[in-house]
Structures are given as structure tokens and as C-alpha cells.
Amino acid sequence: MEEPKTRYVLLLPLNYNDGSVVPREVLTGMLDEIFVLAGGYSIAGTVKGAYRMQDGTKQEDDSLQVWIGVWEHEVPELEAMVSRFGKALGQETMYLERTGGAISFIPPAEWRSGLMKKTDLLQTAKTLSGDTSTWADLSNALFDPIDGLLAKALPSRQERAAFVQSKEYQQIRDLIQDAIARTGTVNGATPKKSGRFVVRLPQSLHAALEHEAKREGVSLNQLVVAKLAVQLSNACLGSTGPEVQH
Numbered sequence: 001m002e003e004p005k006t007r008y009v010l011l012l013p014l015n016y017n018d019g020s021v022v023p024r025e026v027l028t029g030m031l032d033e034i035f036v037l038a039g040g041y042s043i044a045g046t047v048k049g050a051y052r053m054q055d056g057t058k059q060e061d062d063s064l065q066v067w068i069g070v071w072e073h074e075v076p077e078l079e080a081m082v083s084r085f086g087k088a089l090g091q092e093t094m095y096l097e098r099t100g101g102a103i104s105f106i107p108p109a110e111w112r113s114g115l116m117k118k119t120d121l122l123q124t125a126k127t128l129s130g131d132t133s134t135w136a137d138l139s140n141a142l143f144d145p146i147d148g149l150l151a152k153a154l155p156s157r158q159e160r161a162a163f164v165q166s167k168e169y170q171q172i173r174d175l176i177q178d179a180i181a182r183t184g185t186v187n188g189a190t191p192k193k194s195g196r197f198v199v200r201l202p203q204s205l206h207a208a209l210e211h212e213a214k215r216e217g218v219s220l221n222q223l224v225v226a227k228l229a230v231q232l233s234n235a236c237l238g239s240t241g242p243e244v245q246h
Helices: 024-038 072-088 118-131 135-143 148-154 157-163 167-183 203-218 220-234
Strands: 005-013 042-052 056-071 095-103
Touching: 005 024, 005 042, 005 072, 024 056, 024 072, 024 135, 024 157, 024 167, 042 135, 072 095, 072 135, 095 157, 118 148, 118 167, 135 148, 135 167, 203 220
Parallel strands: none
Antiparallel strands: 005 056, 005 095, 042 056
16 A cells, blocks of 8 residues: 555635735636646635734735645645745745645545546536535535545546646636636635544554454444444433443
């Protein structure tokens, strides 16, 4: 199994320093570059930041929170890319946080390279566009590094670099830009709950849960969901567990 990627959180400003909105073609162009380098990304919503201008006034703006996973040797290229983004957006600094979370990607065999034609990807993207309510949901359906259509279908950087130059990809990009125009750059940047979140565990607890799941003959995910469901049910009933008889 390959070494896991390292997770980074990037904040992409959605406004220039003068308060004007970053054009959606500029935003999607930057996301294209992230896709080619990292193989996918997840939109986690927006965060509001504040800073003080030279004249002493306080300026607030929204930034898009983007989760990215890269191999260790790709980190310098990611940092250089973010620096270029900052210059293009007129920013003195850009927020890029290394979270310490490790991400492992194991694509199913049916999603190996070359099994979907570009026209098939475009048609599926059109279907996804009709099934999603925000542009962030559409973006994640396409580019999420675990579940995203394009992230799974194009595992190599060479394939991604070639595909983003195709007419099919330009039409997919138009779908995203249309969704941004329809739902709003900021308002549409908050995805619906995906039913998935990442939890960092101590290695000992992780090993204990895996051992219990194996003993019970269930998957690790099934075991954890069951445990959470029991605790939530107990909490709703006002109980933390069975009473102990003395």
C-alpha cells in the first residue's frame, strides 16, 4: 500500500482587498490547478476573516475552505502554487495549514484509468449537476479525492493535465460556473452534510476498534456507526448506559 498523503487546508479569498468579488472563472481556474496537482479536493464551506487596512479600518471577507491531500514530495509545488494564487488575488499572505491528518486512497478496481471515456464523464457530470443543490456539492461530487467522479476516473497527473485541456472538461467547468452563478459564490460554497467525516484516533484505539470489528465479523465503519448510534440513543433517553447494580 502506498504511503498516505498529508492533508492541507487552504483558504481561498472570495473577495479582492477592495471588496470586489473574485470572478468565478478565476476561482475555478485555481481549483483546476489543485485538481491536476493533488488529484482531487473537497470544498468544506466558507470562513469569514477580518484584517485591518492601512488606514486603520477593519475589513471582513469570506474565504473558501479547500481540503487538499498531497504526497510529501509535492509539498513545495503546492506551496509555490498557493503563493501564485496569493499574488493573483493581491494578497500579502495566504492561509495554508498542514493539519497532520493522513489520507489513504484506495480506488476500486472498476475505476482504474481508461475505463470511462471523456464523453461518459461529461454525461455523468451533467447528471450530477441536476442532482446537486449548491456549486460546492457539485464540485465535491466531481473532485472529492475519495468519491469524486473525476478524481477516481483520472488517477494519474498526466491524465488529469490532458483532460483539463479537453472540450469535455471545459463543458464540465461551465457546469460549475453556472452553478456558482445560480447559487452564489459564497452562499453556494457550503455543501450539504455528506454523511462522512474524518476522525483522528490514537493508534492504540484504532487498533482496538479494528480488532473488535474483526472479532464481530463486521467492517470498522459498521462497528463505529453502531457504537455512535447506541451512545446517541442513550443520550436522547437521558442515560449514558445501563445502570450498575450495587
